Amino acid sequence: MKKVVYPNLFKPMKLSGLRLKNRITMAPLYLGYAASGGTVSPLLLYHYKLMAQSGAAMIVVENASITPGGSGSPRTIRCDHNRYLPGLEKLASALKDQKSRSCLQLNHAGRFAHVPDPVAPSAVAAFKRTPRALLKKEITTIARQFANAALRAKNAGFDLVELHGGTGYLLAQFVSPRTNKRTDNYGGPLSNRIRFPLEVLKRVQDKVGDFPIGFRFLADEWLPDGLQIKESAVLAQALGENGVAYISTMGGTYESFYLPEVVKRSKKPGYMVSLASTIKKNVKVPVIAAGRISTPARAESILQTKKADLVGLARVLWVDPQWPQKARKGQDRGILYCSPKCDACMQLVMQGKPAFCPKWSKQKRAAYRELFQ
DSSP states (O other), rough: OOOOOSSTTTTOOETTTESSSSSEEEEEOOOOSOOSSSOOOHHHHHHHHHHHHHTTEEEEEEEEEEEEEGSSSSEEEEEEGGGGGHHHHHHHHHHHHOOEEEEEEEOOOOOOOOSSSSSSSSSOTTBBBBBEEHHHHHHHHHHHHHHHHHHHHHHOSSSEEEEEEOOHHHHHHHTTTTOOOOOOOOOOSHHHHHHHHHHHHHHHHHHHTTEEEEEEEEOOSSSSSSOOOOHHHHHHHHEEEETTTOEEEEETTTTTTTTTHHHHHSEEETTTTHHHHHHHHHHHHHOOEOSSSOOOHHHHHHHHSSSSSEEEEEEHHHHHHHHHHHHHOOOOOOOOOOTTTHHHHHHHHHHHOOOOTTTTTTTHHHHHEEEEE
């Protein structure tokens, strides 16, 4: 048998009882492919089937809202009612048909929600809009909505769910000293600020039993007065001790992504790997590293040096869905790489349009446009 070029990258592993065929996961990536109103569209199905055909072991489907009031955009996938089940079932089935583990990310956007009256832990303005501070009874309701959405995902046929505690969304807003100014038992000291995500995890576990639950984890907001890794590591440890299947690390929020120093940092290869490495030292559960892990050699090095247990590819896999197959054969030079100088996909998404890569062929872009609703 021909020797595998990257043995660590293609080594199987067990994740909460689920066998992963390799260490490659697709990190969640919003591209605006859902139909208006959050239903699963033909383009969304086509896209995720292509991602699963790549050979990645686990596909984490982009954030699905657990309540209309927590939806990040008109084209955010919805998982807040049983009427969305048929579409979610088709999506889970499309991934399973390709022998990839299917994961649905669940989210409440909080102060970043695309709604007239967003809610958050505290009334801290975001982009000239000030959210309303949540009442305690509303906090309990949202935890229950996360649990109901998780059960819906389980019933739809997904293999696991991921709670979205990254990008500065609601779960992270409770943890951050910058966005949580509460004076009750959900605010103040860190032990109080991490209470809500832990309560959500417990509520979801009670609802779905031994169904695996991952966590998208904000390690550092990259803001002077924001959450930093010294505090976030405490939450990571608590999540691990309370039974999460894995921790998928990331850095930054919508309020820091466009800061000059963060833009500069994000152009560097593996720019978030150090966050994963630090978190891994504090937990016993698998950790996923992401952030411009463009080359198979870099991915292999991350795993070999034990900076993470898995790698998460987002735009890397989207630009070239054959990345894993080419990596397995050692055909690194044949990979179509995402350019750090290009942000065409982001610009399209910000305009409410579906994302396309300039590196794709005209035929592929035309096929995507034809499927767009």
